[in-house]
Structures are given as structure tokens and as C-alpha cells.
Amino acid sequence: MEMLVVNNLYKSFGGVKAVSNINMKIEEGQIVGLIGPNGAGKTTFFNLLTGIYSPSSGDIVYKLNQEISSINFRPSRMVKYGVARTFQNIRLFKEMTVLENVLIGYHNNFKYNLFTSLFRLPGYYKHEDEAYDEVVELLKTFNLYDKKDVLAKNLPYGEQRKVEIARALASKPKLLLLDEPAAGMNPQETRELTELIQWIREEFDLTVILIEHDMSLVMDLCDDIIVFNYGTLLARGTPEEIQNNPEVIKAYLGGE
Ligand SMILES: Nc1ncnc2c1ncn2[C@@H]1O[C@H](COP(=O)(O)OP(=O)(O)OP(=O)(O)O)[C@@H](O)[C@H]1O
Ligand SMILES: [Mg+2]
Secondary structure, rough: EEEEEEEEEEEEEEEEEEEEEEEEEEEOEEEEEEEEEOOOOOHHHHHHHHOOOOOOEEEEEEEEOEEEEEOOOOOHHHHHHHHEEEOOOOOOOOOHHHHHHHHHHHHHHOOHHHOHOOOHHHHHHHHHHHHHHHHHHHHOHHHHHHOOOOOOHHOOOHHHHHHHHHHHOOOOOOOOEEEEEOOOOOOHHHHHHHHHHHHHHHHOOOOEEEEEEOOHHHHHHHOOEEEEEOOOOEEOOHHHOOOOOOOOHHHHHHOO
């Protein structure tokens, strides 16, 4: 079943066409890689998928908790729609602990009844306990439990990336968008991340789209790869097809 449909999508900034005539469908349960040279429009595409930018023209439709189109996207609503993301430039609350950062992800998905939270009724405490337990489980999975009380700013870069992924997952998304999850990781961390993303997909029944420059991760992990070049969709296929596509090879050799 397709869960995302993109039609004739364009986004320009002044004279720059950052995203140009993109059409695609994404099937539920897939891990899709989005690759392409620097400036190809990958992050802009994620910003369109999450309501940070609105399209110059064209539209995006999700068929998740409900059917919604890009006219209704707002960054603050995306979690409710079932879409969570991480950022190319990590955005954690640096002065908060690992645990607190991930709890925020959890609470993004949960609205207390006004009275329950105002008067701290039993439901409030019950929910807080559940939140804590679930987040602790998540931290254990991510090998971050020992660091739950460390301030985010004091973690090495690779672990900050993992906290951001855990925070996105805590909101219980159906679609997870990862913008360069392996950036700043060493080869060992990258291998662990590859396994973690695979495991997450099975465990949480997710669809994942990930932007990545690390080709070993992309080729190992992705069912389907989409290549952007100068804002347009240059190619799409299996890892093997993409590796052997002359146009893709040319774009990479010429572009980076
Ligand atoms: N807010 C903005 N204002 C003006 N131009 C922008 C803006 N955001 C992106 N661009 C331009 O759009 C183009 C695509 O940028 P984008 O960040 O989407 O590329 P990218 O594929 O994510 O690159 P990288 O791999 O380096 O992260 C670039 O030319 C960039 O300068
Ligand atoms: Mg980018």
C-alpha cells in the first residue's frame, strides 16, 4: 500500500529551483534511501514533507492515520499525522538530559485532557509512569540507558544523533525521516546504526526515508534508492540498479 504520493512538486528560492518536478510514490514498510550531490535538494524535500516549507507548486499526500495533503501541513502537526524526523544539524535541547530529550518526543504524541493535567488527576501520574517506562526501554535499545542523566551537549556527536532518532521514535511515527543519520559517526557506529534502523523498521512497523552520503549504509539498508540531482529526480531503483546506473555515476563523479 502506498502511504506517500508526491505530484509535480516544485520549490524555488528566488531564482534557485531547489526542488523541481518531483513525482514519487512510497510504499508502506520500505526503507528508502535519498541520495545525491550536495545542494541536490534533499533537505529541502524533507522540509516540504514536514511543512517547514510549502510547495511553490504541486502537492504531497500522506495516507497514514488519515489522508492529508500539503495544504494542511504545519511542522507542529506532523507528529499527530504520524510523521517524525531528525535534522541534518542536530536539534536537541542541549541543556537537558538524554532522558528529558526523549520524553519530549513521547509527550509530543500525547495530549492530556485539560482537567487531568490541571488537577494532576490519577490519569496524569499513570501516564507519566508509562512514559518513563517506555522511554527507558527505548534508551536501552539504543544503548543509551547508562547516559540517561547526561546533558545532551556533553555526548559525543554520534550519540547525539542516536538521541535524536530515539526522540523521533518516541512520538510513535508511521513514517520516520532521517537527514544524514550517520554523519559524524565512525565506521563502527555506522554499522551499529545500520542494524538499529533495520531493527526499528521491524519492531515499530515503520516506513523510513533516509538521506545519506555514506554509501555503505545506503546500499546495505535500503530496499529502494532515489537519486536527486539539481533538484530533479535523476533515478530510482534497487541498490544494484543504482550502483550500475551510468547517469548516477556521472552525477556523482561530476558533482562531488
Ligand atoms: N531557505 C533557503 N533559502 C535559499 N536557498 C535555499 C534554502 N534552502 C535551500 N536552499 C538552496 O536550495 C538548494 C538545495 O539545498 P538542500 O539543502 O536541499 O540540498 P541537499 O541536497 O540537502 O544538500 P547537502 O547534501 O549538502 O545537505 C541549494 O542550492 C540551497 O542553497
Ligand atoms: Mg541536506
